[in-house]
Amino acid sequence: MSENNIKIQRGLWENPWGYVESFFIGIGLIVTGFFLEVFVASDKAFTMSYPFNIYFLVGYILVLFVLYKWFYTTQLIRWLTKVPASISSIVLVTLLVMIMGIIPQIPSQNNIINNLGLNHITSNWAFLLIIFQFLTCLGLISIKRILQFKWSNFGFILNHTGLFLALIAGILGTGDLQRLSLSVYENKANFIAIDENRNEVELPFAIYLKDFLIDEYNPKLALVDNKNGSIAHNDGKNLYLVEKGETYYFNNFEVKIDKFFPNAIRFGSRYEVVNEIGSPPAAKISVKNIENDSIQTAWISSGSFRYPYESLKISEDYSIVMTIPEVKKFSSDIDILTKQGDRISTVLEVNKPYKYNGWKIYQLSYDDKMGKWSNLSVIELVKDPWLPLTYIGIFMMISGAIYMFWMGNKITKNKE
């Protein structure tokens, strides 16, 4: 019997609930959520922190288990474990996330956006309620398939339970997530970090910065339009790296790099290598106009916070400039000073955080005005006690995805 026949035979809210009822309930939850936003909402986002999130998680899973085990015959629980409830909640979660994908999640002037809380979807009651329904469906069917375990359901369990764990750990973990930033100067120690709301937080250890290092790429050459100052070749992309001896072609100009110094200062008519704070890179270039074979030679420099830049005007329309060098890598040589008096040495680098005592310590930024002469390093400290649970979920989903790739769409094939 096809489902169309069922629909004809039964009225609304008659057993079993289908899509109409599912969307009715889902949209009802969303409308309720928006009412809460308009009339009850406070400025503070609703979060749970330790130990309440643990109690909630344990309680929630127990309730789901009890509901599945002893109340499976009730209308509501049967509905939650069926497809219409899953699909409607996936669709409605998708709709709310789509709002997030269109409306910037920043303070807004628009009254509708503000009142309905459309600029903070992740903490919006409508979103929380519908994601709660989504998780409840996911949790119940995970329990169902785990209790009726069959090897053919292995991929199903990995995907569904993995998503359930990753999502719930992500949501409940927000309350315990700490993201702090710590500014340290060279040869100094600091243990007062700043949290996301700019409050000071005292760390259980201090960080001493021995050395902050920046490795730069060579600067690049660019042809700029004298009228508007914009880069006039290759659509502003793929500029040429300045390297001694290289020759590049810009329109009808041949540019040869005769000399290049990473750190130099102008002395009279030329640049000389120096080892001084703020000394910019400089290059001696000769530019040949291919049309009339005329040659100009000059020094150009990208300048720095201490010295001005120098460019070369090669025609009425164009100049050759040297861009500010881009950063290749930056790292902090630090000591972690513990309360017990231990000293742990390590080097922090982007993409290479250091784990210490439940904290992950990241290289975040530096004084970008000073560039490679910065003696300030900004370090980020993140503590996320729920991370292991999230990772269990993520790795279950990765295994599930590989399983899915390998097995393909076997259900359709078997049934038809």
Added chain:
Amino acid sequence: MTWIDFPLYSSIIIILWIIGLLFLVISYKKQSVFKIATAMFAIGWIVMMLFVVKLWLELDRPPMRTLGETRLWYATFLPLIGFVTYARWKYKWFLAYSFIMASMFLIINYLNPETYSKTLMPALQSPWFIPHVLVYLFSYAVLAASSIVAIKGWYDSYKGNFNIETLKLADNLVYIGFAFLTLGLLFGALWAKEAWGHYWTWDPKEVWAFLTWMGYLIYIHYRHFHMHNSKQALTILALAFVVLLVCWFGVNYLPVANTSVHTYTQY
């Protein structure tokens, strides 16, 4: 061994792969020549590996700092995933696709010598970068193929000769593409934890990647339980692909774009 030898190596590789592709096309008529095609692909790939290994030794660091270097890795790994997928699913066009894409990356590097040294910002210098982009390349390709199948399905049902096999092919492609999509999303999360401190920050690109994922999730669940409503299934598939396109190209044009860490438009 440096990039100076690249034109020589890449020419050899591409010529081998073109011969391979020709044999692959012929193999649709005459299965026996397919072995020659695979042999050509394999030899080309070995030459490729030779270049990568020697470049690595010469540079004395993993070649992963510039845009040109990442393209080299795409060209190395695309054929590998192509082979694994072929071994499992026997889609010859997919094998062809992976080699054409790989050749394309080699040709881009060949035509833009200056981009060998195009610099990569520190956050992108991560072992996660290449797997993250690679699985997305594959996922988008397979999902695009599933949409082409959907268009065919629509056309067929308009003409009145719709065949359920068409939808089953789309199903299988969606499953494979969705598996890669999931991997791309999760690799991105694992990388973000290492580079930016948190695995999920609702960055606009993440939001739209999540939406794409949800779109195909709807299709999979719908198909699983309503095997006969083929028209609706095709519509969902088409809509999911629209979301994918927004995620791929459209995000930069949305009002949310300026808050994204994914706005370097230079892959």
